[in-house]
Amino acid sequence: MEHAVHLKNSEALNHNVVRLTLDRPAGYAFTAGQAIDFKLPRPGLEEKVSAFTFTGLATDPHLELTIKCYPEHHGITEQVASLKAGDTVLISDPFDTVALKGPGVFIAGGTGVTPFIAVLRQLQVEKKLAGNALFHFNRTKADAFLVNEFSAMLGRDFHGVLSQEDAPGFLHGAVNADFLRTHIRDFQQPFYTCGPEGFVLAVKNALLELGADAELIDVQF
Numbered sequence: 635m636e637h638a639v640h641l642k643n644s645e646a647l648n649h650n651v652v653r654l655t656l657d658r659p660a661g662y663a664f665t666a667g668q669a670i671d672f673k674l675p676r677p678g679l680e681e682k683v684s685a686f687t688f689t690g691l692a693t694d695p696h697l698e699l700t701i702k703c704y705p706e707h708h709g710i711t712e713q714v715a716s717l718k719a720g721d722t723v724l725i726s727d728p729f730d731t732v733a734l735k736g737p738g739v740f741i742a743g744g745t746g747v748t749p750f751i752a753v754l755r756q757l758q759v760e761k762k763l764a765g766n767a768l769f770h771f772n773r774t775k776a777d778a779f780l781v782n783e784f785s786a787m788l789g790r791d792f793h794g795v796l797s798q799e800d801a802p803g804f805l806h807g808a809v810n811a812d813f814l815r816t817h818i819r820d821f822q823q824p825f826y827t828c829g830p831e832g833f834v835l836a837v838k839n840a841l842l843e844l845g846a847d848a849e850l851i852d853v854q855f
């Protein structure tokens with residue numbers, strides 16, 4: 635079912651990632667980690683659909699999405715960048731993404747972190763964050779977002795990682811077996827990875843090389 639909802643607010647989290655706050659339709663339910671198909675009723679975009687993941691809590695009075703905008707695609711996300719309060723967007727019913735198998739290591743590339751934002755916020759409410767860690771890979775410090783929130787939630791178990799520059803407070807590296815071996819001790823725990831296809835396949839292959847159980851690796855792209 636498609637729901638027409640109004641935008642309450644749009645806030646820039648960095649140079650190309652925005653947080654959208656949307657009115658929540660009466661009775662609309664979702665769980666942490668679920669995503670939706672998203673459309674914009676604008677000329678030229680009638681046939682276009684993008685999937686985005688709810689990043690707010692399932693109990694919040696509004697809906698929240700965290701979206702990376704790509705002007706060069708000339709698609710939905712280019713227009714998302716210019717959405718204003720009161721604009722209408724179309725969202726589907728929610729569908730599942732990440733399947734939780736217990737505390738573990740979350741490894742995200744860019745906006746692949748969105749399902750993990752929702753899951754970690756929910757675990758925080760339930761006081762179940764202990765035993766979880768997050769590695770959030772971005773190219774540069776300017777591409778990172780929500781660093782303060784992740785640090786506050788996870789403390790030393792949050793690792794912001796930059797692949798293309800050194801910056802204080804961040805690790806520097808690419809996702810491969812050497813990097814993971816250096817920063818993770820236990821490979822017999824659940825792993826959750828989400829991001830561009832090449833990124834998550836690199837994570838999965840490195841984890842398998844390091845002895846992780848394929849059944850405990852959740853891959854989303």
Ligand SMILES: Cc1cc2nc3c(=O)[nH]c(=O)nc-3n(C[C@H](O)[C@H](O)[C@H](O)COP(=O)(O)OP(=O)(O)OC[C@H]3O[C@@H](n4cnc5c(N)ncnc54)[C@H](O)[C@@H]3O)c2cc1C
Nearest residue numbers: 669684685686687700701702704707709710711745748855
């Ligand atoms: C289940 C799921 C959940 C997701 N959740 C989120 C989320 O919460 N937040 C988020 O930011 N993203 C999320 N994504 C990714 C998101 O769906 C895409 O980034 C988004 O659909 C891109 O839309 P777009 O309008 O920019 O371009 P698209 O609709 O992908 O492409 C529009 C056109 O741009 C062109 N194009 C495509 N790629 C390129 C390129 N690299 N260079 C130049 N031109 C190109 C093509 O011609 C294409 O027709 C999720 C994806 C999935 C599958």
